[in-house]
Amino acid sequence: MSVSGLCHVCESAEASHTCDQCGRAVCDQHHDDAFGLCLDCSAGVGRGSGSGTGEEPGHNDTGDNVRF
Ligand SMILES: [Zn+2]
Ligand SMILES: [Zn+2]
Structure with a gap:
């Protein structure tokens, strides 16, 4: 790939990947x-940090619709 530069996390090793989310190398x-x-981003995966496009919390279980 055309990734050149240093890792944005440690800034000491050569970057060889690009984050899919923040685009940093x-x-x-x-x-x-x-x-x-x-x-950085993978740590926030699953833990909604108010970043939109997250997963909705359970949509089942003790349905609050089952009032009969
Ligand atoms: Zn690094
Ligand atoms: Zn990232």
Whole structure:
């Protein structure tokens, strides 16, 4: 890829990945292959941090619609 420069996290290792979310270049150590995100972003995955496009919380269970 055309990723050149240093990791934006540690700024000491050569970046070899680009975060899918923030677009920053990060080194292998600070890139989460499972998510394709930098550790900064992958740490927020699943934990709604008010960043929109999140997953809706459970939509079932003790339905509050079952009032009969
Ligand atoms: Zn790094
Ligand atoms: Zn990121």
